[in-house]
Amino acid sequence: MVKTADIVIVGGGISGVSIGYFLLKYGAKNVVIIERDFLASGATGRCGAGIRQQWGSPLNCIMSKFSCEFFETAVDELGFDGDIEFHQGGYMMLVTTEKELAQTKKNVALQNSLGIGTKLITPSEAKALAGPLNTEGLLAATFHDRDGHLNPFTTTRAFADAFVRLGGKVYTNTSITGIRTSNGKITGVDTNRGSIATNTVVNAAGGYVQNIADMVGIELPLYSKRHNILVTEPVERVLGPMLMSFSLNFYCQQTPHGSFLMGRTCPDQPRDLRITADSRFPVAMAKTIVKVLPQLKNLRMLRQWAGLYNMSPDNHPIYDQVPGLEGFYLSAGYSGHGFMMSPATGQSMAELILGLPATLPWGQLGFSRFTEGNTIHEPSVV
Amino acid sequence: MLEKTGVPTQSEIESVFPSDERLSKGPVAVIECFQSIPCDPCATACPRGAILPFADINDRPVIDNDKCNGCILCMTKCPGLAIMVVDITWSQDRALIKMPYEFRPLPDVGQTVQALDREGTVVAEAEVIRVQYNKSMNKVPIVSIAVDKQLVKTIRNIRTICDTPTTATHTAIQEEAQDTGIVCRCNDLQLAEIRALIAKGYTTIAELKQMARLGMGPCQGRNCLPVVVNELSRALGVPVAELPVGSFRPMVKSIYLGDLAGYEEQGEN
Ligand SMILES: Cc1cc2nc3c(=O)[nH]c(=O)nc-3n(C[C@H](O)[C@H](O)[C@H](O)COP(=O)(O)OP(=O)(O)OC[C@H]3O[C@@H](n4cnc5c(N)ncnc54)[C@H](O)[C@@H]3O)c2cc1C
Ligand code: SF4
Numbered sequence: 206m207v208k209t210a211d212i213v214i215v216g217g218g219i220s221g222v223s224i225g226y227f228l229l230k231y232g233a234k235n236v237v238i239i240e241r242d243f244l245a246s247g248a249t250g251r252c253g254a255g256i257r258q259q260w261g262s263p264l265n266c267i268m269s270k271f272s273c274e275f276f277e278t279a280v281d282e283l284g285f286d287g288d289i290e291f292h293q294g295g296y297m298m299l300v301t302t303e304k305e306l307a308q309t310k311k312n313v314a315l316q317n318s319l320g321i322g323t324k325l326i327t328p329s330e331a332k333a334l335a336g337p338l339n340t341e342g343l344l345a346a347t348f349h350d351r352d353g354h355l356n357p358f359t360t361t362r363a364f365a366d367a368f369v370r371l372g373g374k375v376y377t378n379t380s381i382t383g384i385r386t387s388n389g390k391i392t393g394v395d396t397n398r399g400s401i402a403t404n405t406v407v408n409a410a411g412g413y414v415q416n417i418a419d420m421v422g423i424e425l426p427l428y429s430k431r432h433n434i435l436v437t438e439p440v441e442r443v444l445g446p447m448l449m450s451f452s453l454n455f456y457c458q459q460t461p462h463g464s465f466l467m468g469r470t471c472p473d474q475p476r477d478l479r480i481t482a483d484s485r486f487p488v489a490m491a492k493t494i495v496k497v498l499p500q501l502k503n504l505r506m507l508r509q510w511a512g513l514y515n516m517s518p519d520n521h522p523i524y525d526q527v528p529g530l531e532g533f534y535l536s537a538g539y540s541g542h543g544f545m546m547s548p549a550t551g552q553s554m555a556e557l558i559l560g561l562p563a564t565l566p567w568g569q570l571g572f573s574r575f576t577e578g579n580t581i582h583e584p585s586v587v
Numbered sequence: 588m589l590e591k592t593g594v595p596t597q598s599e600i601e602s603v604f605p606s607d608e609r610l611s612k613g614p615v616a617v618i619e620c621f622q623s624i625p626c627d628p629c630a631t632a633c634p635r636g637a638i639l640p641f642a643d644i645n646d647r648p649v650i651d652n653d654k655c656n657g658c659i660l661c662m663t664k665c666p667g668l669a670i671m672v673v674d675i676t677w678s679q680d681r682a683l684i685k686m687p688y689e690f691r692p693l694p695d696v697g698q699t700v701q702a703l704d705r706e707g708t709v710v711a712e713a714e715v716i717r718v719q720y721n722k723s724m725n726k727v728p729i730v731s732i733a734v735d736k737q738l739v740k741t742i743r744n745i746r747t748i749c750d751t752p753t754t755a756t757h758t759a760i761q762e763e764a765q766d767t768g769i770v771c772r773c774n775d776l777q778l779a780e781i782r783a784l785i786a787k788g789y790t791t792i793a794e795l796k797q798m799a800r801l802g803m804g805p806c807q808g809r810n811c812l813p814v815v816v817n818e819l820s821r822a823l824g825v826p827v828a829e830l831p832v833g834s835f836r837p838m839v840k841s842i843y844l845g846d847l848a849g850y851e852e853q854g855e856n
């Protein structure tokens with residue numbers, strides 16, 4: 206293992222590999238990624254990897270639009286020899302209450318003003334786009350054809366391979382066990398395989414960012430919460446767009462492989478980093494999905510699992526240097542949508558760390574927003 | 588029984604086994620083909636006419652045990668892997684069972700493997716005596732194992748999992764068989780693909796799962812994982828017991844979402 210590094214990134218999830226790639230792209234040298242287990246072993250390898258630009262805050266719209274456009278050409282940009290399986294079948298958000306409809310109309314106007322071509326559509330138009338959909342109780346839907354979903358494993362690899370090609374080093378099966386400081390500055394990290402002297406550490410440990418911050422006695426305004434997901438056996442494609450609804454509380458996609466992936470927010474989920482499966486979830490999920498997509502009652506569930514959402518007080522991530530410790534950066538708190546934002550994460554963190562002019566509005570995503578009352582409202586999260 | 592579990596009952600097994608008298612005369616085929624299905628290659632495969640001609644393609648095979656000399660030709664033609672040859676005269680205390688074996692890696696001659704009954708339970712150890720595979724064998728390798736004579740009606744398959752990295756080298760023909768052999772039937776993965784990924788640095792079950800959907804099909808790894816664990820052990824020179832275990836989430840039985848939706852929510856975390 207190297208003895209010194211300019212920048213040490215903690216965590217080999219989608220955030221860590223994206224930050225690593227963008228840092229090297231913009232000229233950083235001697236960057237290493239330390240991953241406790243294997244790449245994408247955290248939330249990244251457990252997530253739905255849905256990509257949408259249909260948000261209710263301008264900030265999320267801008268960040269997700271940048272990210273989606275990046276994914277459209279990512280295989281070329283990253284020079285990947287595999288397939289990231291970007292299925293741009295669109296994302297359809299189902300609206301079933303008047304209150305939701307009012308908010309949705311505002312969101313669509315905002316998205317359109319920012320160059321995102323979301324359309325408000327009628328239930329019959331929705332049915333035409335998503336054949337198996339049961340439109341009973343549906344007031345309207347929104348649809349954006351450039352949204353979709355990716356394969357999170359190969360996407361992580363694509364970033365990681367490019368990072369390594371540009372000279373970065375990835376150490377898997379290696380845990381950060383301590384952070385060294387002196388006079389309010391970072392001086393190094395300890396791992397179970399040796400120490401690395403460095404002045405810059407990027408905490409991108411996903412659901413485990415607080416564990417890393419604990420090593421330097423810093424409390425982050427974030428917590429991690431379990432989120433469940435299940436997958437069915439694969440069948441021929443019958444569903445093009447990814448479906449989602451706040452009022453019905455679910456999201457569901459058919460992957461290019463043919464299986465259906467689906468999740469919903471469940472009550473009383475533990476916040477103690479437990480990711481064991483919740484036996485109540487598949488029943489609640491099945492009840493929801495057979496109403497929306499009745500055909501799916503004839504599909505078998507193959508497995509369920511869970512991962513961590515790292516939640517921030519205003520459902521927007523924190524991209525910042527941690528106050529009180531020079532060289533200690535944080536990129537976390539994506540509140541359940543950090544996969545789709547990962548190119549923006551990489552771009553923003555690279556600009557922040559390298560002192561480059563901001564091309565994305567990451568300046569609004571610092572710690573100060575919580576103390577200065579500038580939190581950002583996002584009405585559209587599951 | 589058979590329809591529900593895929594496992595024949597003792598009386599069904601007895602009904603197709605040759606008599607003790609015939610068994611005592613040397614090798615003979617046992618055809619465990621219990622259902623009426625449109626399939627008949629076995630009948631035309633036998634050079635001695637031991638498998639009687641079918642009147643209808645849906646007939647079940649009927650064998651004249653006295654004409655059969657256990658030559659194994661029918662075994663390689665049966666797509667259902669329904670036929671084995673047993674020889675209880677092979678040695679004083681052990682019988683030889685020749686069976687079709689399509690998993691990879693093929694075992695090595697002399698290797699000790701786990702002998703399984705018809706439910707897949709490990710019932711004994713068996714020694715691999717011979718591994719036959721050539722171009723005329725219709726892609727069905729035949730593995731001969733020596734087992735305790737008492738278990739000749741019990742043992743029906745083997746598992747090649749081993750606790751130490753296998754060091755035995757393969758013959759060229761075995762190597763070829765290895766590479767094109769299917770490791771994961773659910774997702775149609777050949778051993779060559781798995782080996783290429785291992786060579787690229789994906790050296791844990793979890794990573795292979797992510798990259799190739801290994802173990803993510805309907806069997807949830809029940810079939811492929813033992814094979815790949817052995818392959819990893821061989822490639823890395825690390826005993827199976829020391830390899831990191833991936834998360835393994837086999838369901839006892841996959842459930843229709845429609846049935847799940849009918850349950851009352853219960854249980855807890
Ligand atoms: C069920 C589910 C569904 C989701 N669906 C979506 C979706 O559809 N779209 C979307 O955009 N987002 C989705 N998300 C959210 C998304 O998965 C996350 O926001 C994103 O993956 C976070 O990536 P990350 O790299 O920050 O964290 P992670 O992927 O969790 O990576 C953090 C890494 O840090 C490592 N680590 C921890 N401690 C240490 C240590 N001490 N030393 C070294 N390494 C360490 C971990 O092993 C881990 O690999 C979903 C999440 C879940 C759980
Ligand atoms: S083992 Fe040979 S002789 Fe016996 S039935 Fe099969 S093909 Fe015929």
Ligand code: SF4
Nearest residue numbers: 620626628629665667
């Ligand atoms: S070939 Fe095999 S499956 Fe087909 S009828 Fe003969 S024994 Fe049965």
